[in-house]
Amino acid sequence: AQSVTQLGSHVSVSEGALVLLRCNYSSSVPPYLFWYVQYPNQGLQLLLKYTSAATLVKGINGFEAEFKKSETSFHLTKPSAHMSDAAEYFCAVSESGGYQKVTFGTGTKLQVIP
Amino acid sequence: DTAVSQTPKYLVTQMGNDKSIKCEQNLGHDTMYWYKQDSKKFLKIMFSYNNKELIINETVPNRFSPKSPDKAHLNLHINSLELGDSAVYFCASSQQTGSETQYFGPGTRLLVL
Numbered sequence: 001a002q003s004v005t006q007l008g009s010h011v012s013v014s015e016g017a018l019v020l021l022r023c024n025y026s027s028s029v030p031p032y033l034f035w036y037v038q039y040p041n042q043g044l045q046l047l048l049k050y051t052s053a054a055t056l057v058k059g060i061n062g063f064e065a066e067f068k069k070s071e072t073s074f075h076l077t078k079p080s081a082h083m084s085d086a087a088e089y090f091c092a093v094s095e096s097g098g099y100q101k102v103t104f105g106t107g108t109k110l111q112v113i114p
Numbered sequence: 115d116t117a118v119s120q121t122p123k124y125l126v127t128q129m130g131n132d133k134s135i136k137c138e139q140n141l142g143h144d145t146m147y148w149y150k151q152d153s154k155k156f157l158k159i160m161f162s163y164n165n166k167e168l169i170i171n172e173t174v175p176n177r178f179s180p181k182s183p184d185k186a187h188l189n190l191h192i193n194s195l196e197l198g199d200s201a202v203y204f205c206a207s208s209q210q211t212g213s214e215t216q217y218f219g220p221g222t223r224l225l226v227l
Contacts, residue, residue, distance in 0.1 A: 038155075041220075043118070043206075044206075046216070049215060099170060
């Protein structure tokens with residue numbers, strides 16, 4: 001069974017500082033991994049995804065994530081936080097083969113302090 | 115053009131009532147989903163349809179009944195609403211399951227009084 005754990009339900013960073021949101025996964029087969037962002041009162045939208053190609057994945061808005069199989073991690077980073085990055089971030093995992101559901105983590109709320 | 119739309123956006127109703135939420139996608143996707151997001155932002159899949167066929171049916175009370183009249187529409191009917199049904203319900207679509215990106219609607223905020 002697949003699962004994903006996001007460490008830290010709330011993360012605060014200063015504007016211009018590094019953003020690091022942690023995600024660890026569990027999967028019995030090579031996984032597909034996703035980061036989604038949810039702005040207030042909106043649906044989720046994809047930031048980036050890993051589908052077994054390059055292990056360093058670049059996404060929208062300057063975000064990137066690195067797939068580390070040995071650590072079962074897929075942490076999300078951004079070199080310099082912007083006020084507009086304040087949102088809820090969800091890590092998610094899916095597996096290949098047949099009709100596979102996506103399992104979402106519990107989310108991390110990112111606060112950006114001016 | 116809105117890719118995934120839901121109606122209504124807000125729904126306030128009394129316990130025991132029956133209500134429906136509609137979802138439409140204009141992306142030409144084959145797969146559609148219903149998710150429930152609770153007050154702690156936890157997002158849980160409820161159902162998934164592929165080309166009008168039910169493919170994922172999580173442990174959801176049978177008061178919840180999805181219906182897909184065609185692959186562009188997935189509606190959710192809820193009977194005998196309970197206080198615990200209060201949540202935000204999101205519809206989403208993707209080309210297939212697995213590695214495909216899901217596109218979410220704006221959500222329907224349901225409040226049961």
